[in-house]
Amino acid sequence: MELHIIFLVILVGFFAGFINTLAGNGSLLSLPLLMFLGLPANIANATNRIGVLLQSLVASASFRQQKILDTKTSLKLTIPSVIGSLLGAYLAVELNEVLMRQVIAVLLVVMFFLILLKPKAWVKGKTDTIKERKGIVPILVFFAVGFYGGFIQAGVGLFLLAALVLGAGFDLVKANALKVFIVLVFTFFALIVFIFNNQIDYTLGFTLAIGNMAGAFVAARYAVKRGGKFIRYFLLLVIFVSIFELWGIFKYITEFFT
Numbered sequence: 001m002e003l004h005i006i007f008l009v010i011l012v013g014f015f016a017g018f019i020n021t022l023a024g025n026g027s028l029l030s031l032p033l034l035m036f037l038g039l040p041a042n043i044a045n046a047t048n049r050i051g052v053l054l055q056s057l058v059a060s061a062s063f064r065q066q067k068i069l070d071t072k073t074s075l076k077l078t079i080p081s082v083i084g085s086l087l088g089a090y091l092a093v094e095l096n097e098v099l100m101r102q103v104i105a106v107l108l109v110v111m112f113f114l115i116l117l118k119p120k121a122w123v124k125g126k127t128d129t130i131k132e133r134k135g136i137v138p139i140l141v142f143f144a145v146g147f148y149g150g151f152i153q154a155g156v157g158l159f160l161l162a163a164l165v166l167g168a169g170f171d172l173v174k175a176n177a178l179k180v181f182i183v184l185v186f187t188f189f190a191l192i193v194f195i196f197n198n199q200i201d202y203t204l205g206f207t208l209a210i211g212n213m214a215g216a217f218v219a220a221r222y223a224v225k226r227g228g229k230f231i232r233y234f235l236l237l238v239i240f241v242s243i244f245e246l247w248g249i250f251k252y253i254t255e256f257f258t
Contacts, residue, residue: 059217
């Protein structure tokens with residue numbers, strides 16, 4: 001690769017890793033870049049997972065070091081999520097891509113207003129977190145999110161945050177720590193499948209991962225330093241941009257001015 005391409009890939013990887021760690025949908029930046037550089041959509045999707053895996057590893061380690069990530073709690077949430085994702089992937093069928101993107105956009109609109117109108121639930125969390133909630137409800141919530149991740153996948157990081165905050169009662173800082181750990185486990189299993197199917201461009205994947213890891217490290221530190229209020233505003237911005245992208249509004253605006 002030429003030097004300016006390497007720099008561009010690392011730079012985009014940095015912003016993708018930062019966004020993925022603090023919110024989700026950072027792949028809205030990295031996937032189009034990989035396809036612009038000549039990778040087919042399926043290869044780009046697989047190659048992108050290297051950066052996602054390594055950024056999640058770095059972010060999880062950073063949150064753990066800062067005593068934000070509770071590994072024991074993470075595993076309790078990860079197990080039903082992984083089982084759900086495997087079932088969702090197994091039952092996945094051919095979906096109308098346009099319809100799928102519109103459905104996700106509608107769900108993100110609902111989440112946008114939940115975050116906007118119920119700030120305390122997102123910033124402060126609740127006192128009765130998952131540690132005190134026994135029962136089957138938390139298991140079902142994360143099984144459902146995992147199923148969604150396996151069946152559709154797009155935007156799963158954002159919906160994981162919603163489940164962790166509204167369903168389990170965590171504040172946004174702890175929710176982000178748990179989210180990146182769950183994504184780490186998700187991606188590990190997915191990456192194995194892609195490797196066995198020879199769908200990864202390792203040169204671009206690891207170059208992108210350099211930026212992903214740097215962005216994740218900065219975001220994990222920034223999240224703890226700035227707290228839930230900052231993450232809430234950042235999350236609103238990411239969801240707002242994601243809605244525009246999923247509904248193709250940016251494309252219409254570009255076509256209008258060209």
